[in-house]
Amino acid sequence: MRQARADEYAEFAAARAGHLYRSACLLTAGDTHLAEDLVQETLGRVYVRWARVSRADNPAAYAQTVLTRTFLAHRRRRSSGERAVEAFPDVPDGSGTDTPLRLTLLQALARLPAKDRAVVVLRYWEDRSIEETAGAVNASSAAVRTRCSRALGRLRELLGEDIGEYARP
Helix, strand or coil, X not given: CHHHHHHHHHHHHHHHHHHHHHHHHHHCCCCHHHHHHHHHHHHHHHHHCHHHHCCCCCHHHHXXXXXXXXXXXXXXXXXXXXXXXXXXXXXXXXXXXXHHHHHHHHHHHHXXXXXXXXXXXXXXXXXXXXXXXXXXXXXXXXXXXXXXXXXXXXXXXXXXXXHHHHCCC
């Protein structure tokens, strides 16, 4: 029984890790190292509660909520603002055709407060409802609507009208 549960978890983790990583990259505004750490911590927390999580209606949504809350908790820590000064940032290889758009969006997302960024990612990247997003960020539906409106307005300010030139036809 224990081995079957462990195998079931391993299958779940393998299937969801890529999706969680992409979401974490958006939440961290492109900090791939922090994104990897968040995914690892998320999967560890899901593993500890796997017996209960596996019986839930949507284990993937549970994992996404754990990821979002882990990110928000990390942002609240004092040490979350620390940056290495002698390390060079990862340099994109330029092979992607949408690199300018991706970089522009990540830079704009990075300038949003953590909770606003989480709301935008959950609502528009993860395509979650207002109620699901509210549950994930531990806020009311009205607060999510307000945050969405303000965050999108801020993104429009940051991106300007020129964002259309990056979009594919």
